[in-house]
Amino acid sequence: MATADPPQSAGFRPGRRWINLLLGSGVVASIASFIYPAIRYIIPPVVGESPSRSVVAAKVAELKRNTGKIFKFGSRPALLVRTADGEFKAYSAVCTHLNCTVQYREDLRQIWCACHNGLYDLEGRNVSGPPPRPLETFKVNVQGEDVVVTRSA
Amino acid sequence: MASLYRQILNWLDERFGAGAVEDFLRHKTVPIHRHTIWYYFGGMTLFLFVIQVLTGILLLLYYRPTPDDAFESVQHIMTQVRFGWLIRSVHSWSANLMIFTAFVHMFSVYFLKGYRKPRELTWITGMLLFFVLLGFGFSGYLLPWNTLAFFATKVGTEMAGAIPVLGKWLLVFLRGGEEVTGATLTRFFGFHVAVLPGLATVLLAMHLLLVQHLGMSVPPGVERATAEGRATARVMPFFPNFLLRDIIGWYVALGVLGALAAIFPWELGTKADLFAPAPAGIRPEWYFLFMFQTLKLLPARIFFLEGELVGLLGFSLAAAIWVVVPFLDYRAGFGRVTRFFTGLGIFALGFIVAMSFLALW
Numbered sequence A: 001m002a003t004a005d006p007p008q009s010a011g012f013r014p015g016r017r018w019i020n021l022l023l024g025s026g027v028v029a030s031i032a033s034f035i036y037p038a039i040r041y042i043i044p045p046v047v048g049e050s051p052s053r054s055v056v057a058a059k060v061a062e063l064k065r066n067t068g069k070i071f072k073f074g075s076r077p078a079l080l081v082r083t084a085d086g087e088f089k090a091y092s093a094v095c096t097h098l099n100c101t102v103q104y105r106e107d108l109r110q111i112w113c114a115c116h117n118g119l120y121d122l123e124g125r126n127v128s129g130p131p132p133r134p135l136e137t138f139k140v141n142v143q144g145e146d147v148v149v150t151r152s153a
Numbered sequence B: 001m002a003s004l005y006r007q008i009l010n011w012l013d014e015r016f017g018a019g020a021v022e023d024f025l026r027h028k029t030v031p032i033h034r035h036t037i038w039y040y041f042g043g044m045t046l047f048l049f050v051i052q053v054l055t056g057i058l059l060l061l062y063y064r065p066t067p068d069d070a071f072e073s074v075q076h077i078m079t080q081v082r083f084g085w086l087i088r089s090v091h092s093w094s095a096n097l098m099i100f101t102a103f104v105h106m107f108s109v110y111f112l113k114g115y116r117k118p119r120e121l122t123w124i125t126g127m128l129l130f131f132v133l134l135g136f137g138f139s140g141y142l143l144p145w146n147t148l149a150f151f152a153t154k155v156g157t158e159m160a161g162a163i164p165v166l167g168k169w170l171l172v173f174l175r176g177g178e179e180v181t182g183a184t185l186t187r188f189f190g191f192h193v194a195v196l197p198g199l200a201t202v203l204l205a206m207h208l209l210l211v212q213h214l215g216m217s218v219p220p221g222v223e224r225a226t227a228e229g230r231a232t233a234r235v236m237p238f239f240p241n242f243l244l245r246d247i248i249g250w251y252v253a254l255g256v257l258g259a260l261a262a263i264f265p266w267e268l269g270t271k272a273d274l275f276a277p278a279p280a281g282i283r284p285e286w287y288f289l290f291m292f293q294t295l296k297l298l299p300a301r302i303f304f305l306e307g308e309l310v311g312l313l314g315f316s317l318a319a320a321i322w323v324v325v326p327f328l329d330y331r332a333g334f335g336r337v338t339r340f341f342t343g344l345g346i347f348a349l350g351f352i353v354a355m356s357f358l359a360l361w
Helices: A008-042 B001-016 B020-025 B035-060 B070-079 B086-111 B120-142 B147-161 B168-174 B184-212 B218-228 B236-262 B287-298 B308-324 B330-334 B339-360
Strands: A052-059 A067-073 A076-082 A087-093 A102-105 A111-114 A117-118 A124-129 A138-141 A144-150 B027-034 B234-237
Touching: A008 B168, A052 A067, A052 A076, A067 A102, A076 A144, A117 B218, B001 B020, B020 B218, B027 B035, B027 B236, B035 B086, B035 B184, B035 B236, B070 B086, B086 B120, B086 B287, B086 B339, B120 B147, B120 B184, B120 B287, B120 B308, B147 B168, B147 B184, B147 B287, B168 B184, B234 B236, B287 B308, B287 B339
Parallel strands: none
Antiparallel strands: A052 A144, A067 A076, A076 A087, A087 A138, A102 A111, A111 A117, A117 A124, A138 A144, B027 B234
């Protein structure tokens, strides 16, 4: 009873192994080909940033001394500050800690992030709180009435 | 009346064995001892979850998930739609109470060692459900598209981005791009109303089946007292005795929800402006406050690592330990209480409470 295997089945075994391997890898490959597009679909396509390297951030008359203004620079917010001395300075307004938008604090004469109490000085250096790096700074030129901010190369 | 009920039951029984369902329900008993009160919190969390599903479906009738419309549509629900304020406020209040009862449920199971053998999988499915609830909270918070939610989402997703190796990918996946934009809102809406409900349903079914199959856990102290003859083991049937008590609790909860919604309607805030500075006094939902406060206190650099990364790794490690605690505290499976794990629980609870209060000061 125990030896009732049909005699030809022994001869079929290597063939069956091959068939299993081929079927198995075929199934795995087809599943991979179903999943791959889905994973690529999940990651959004990169939208090109605005090519302009400079922007008119404000009019000269718009900003009093010791005030700041958020302006749109490409797809991100940036900060224009007119210091107490009347000098214009521009920074990225994205806090280097966790991505919040910073603001100019007239009382402290420093740049402050409300989210986790980070402080930067007027050179953009992180001076207190959790920010790990200074803010990116931009070049500022006054052209007539316009304050033009340019990303350095 | 009773005979009609019997007749219907018999009719169903002949077709699919309804008697088996009744047996299944009657199989579970609830132990009665001085810690029985904690058994109510799982059911309460489940009840509030059902409220979330129902009010969530109602909100879907009017909500529009685009950056131009989201804020206005919630405003429309709150001011124009009849009882819209009630539905939306109940949804928000119930969400917060649900997270709270889930916290209570989790910590009571932890301290009463409800996770020990053979209930490891019940604990793990429960923890996964808890993470899903936090996901619901985080994704739902953004949907009204107000200023607070916008910055909370920026910070939360930025933290995900700080994870080594996978972080960048995860950040783009969550935000639907490099920045928090309308694409993020669309994604979070999808997570909130499709992905997470699907996950929650599967996990909830597993969790409840395991509870039903294994029965309620008896704390080691009570077990020992019974074994030594200092106490007698008493139980009550889950169905209908305990369930009726549950229902009284749910009925009261419904009243509390209605009262909270009427007296303290949920605020809407101001519409998110992508190019405005973060407002002063910004903070996340209360159940994320302890993480928020920790991040605020950590210095910019700890040795050679960024402070936020250290905080994030710390929280991830703590969460991982918490999930696998049934396997670390395997001695509890033999009824032995290890002081270390009780102490760990007290520390975790103390840390969460202290940091949350510190954030509110």
